[in-house]
Amino acid sequence: MKHPTKILSMTEFVLWVANNDKDYPCDADFLTVLGYANLLKTPLSLEMFVAVKDGEVLQKPVPKSQHVSDYERRAGITEVSISNEVYQKEKQEYQEARKKILFKGWELDTSFRQHHLKNNGWVIDAIESRIKDKETIECLINDGTNLTGTDNFWNQIFKP
Numbered sequence: 001m002k003h004p005t006k007i008l009s010m011t012e013f014v015l016w017v018a019n020n021d022k023d024y025p026c027d028a029d030f031l032t033v034l035g036y037a038n039l040l041k042t043p044l045s046l047e048m049f050v051a052v053k054d055g056e057v058l059q060k061p062v063p064k065s066q067h068v069s070d071y072e073r074r075a076g077i078t079e080v081s082i083s084n085e086v087y088q089k090e091k092q093e094y095q096e097a098r099k100k101i102l103f104k105g106w107e108l109d110t111s112f113r114q115h116h117l118k119n120n121g122w123v124i125d126a127i128e129s130r131i132k133d134k135e136t137i138e139c140l141i142n143d144g145t146n147l148t149g150t151d152n153f154w155n156q157i158f159k160p
Contacts, residue, residue, distance in 0.1 A: 004016050018030075018037075043135070049102075050107060058094050101150055103150065103153065114129065
């Protein structure tokens with residue numbers, strides 16, 4: 001069996017074996033490991049963490065009657081209605097965008113010049129820079145970031 005010329009990370013080694021050793025038996029277990037290795041090498045994107053449509057982060061839609069701004073309240077308006085049709089459309093767009101999320105519990109913090117992702121005390125600094133630099137899921141894991149996979153994450157490895 002030929003071998004790589006340098007020591008590789010486990011992910012790189014699995015991918016190297018898959019690409020270079022055609023005699024290696026590709027059973028179901030190896031294909032699962034290969035799927036995981038490929039997923040870890042995926043470049044980061046914002047939609048892995050939060051609901052995004054057309055590059056914009058979506059907020060969970062709520063019926064407008066539940067939202068009354070301070071200005072509206074001072075003007076004596078206690079309830080603002082939004083058509084059920086608009087609400088249902090926004091809700092469906094949000095649910096579709098959530099299907100792409102790979103990691104549970106993250107929210108975008110835009111209070112800094114460089115946006116951060118936050119999750120129960122964990123912070124991913126300057127997420128846009130990390131995306132631009134083509135960092136991968138594996139980079140976050142190697143940094144010690146605590147990531148919990150959604151069903152969508154695991155379904156990409158263990159095909160339902």
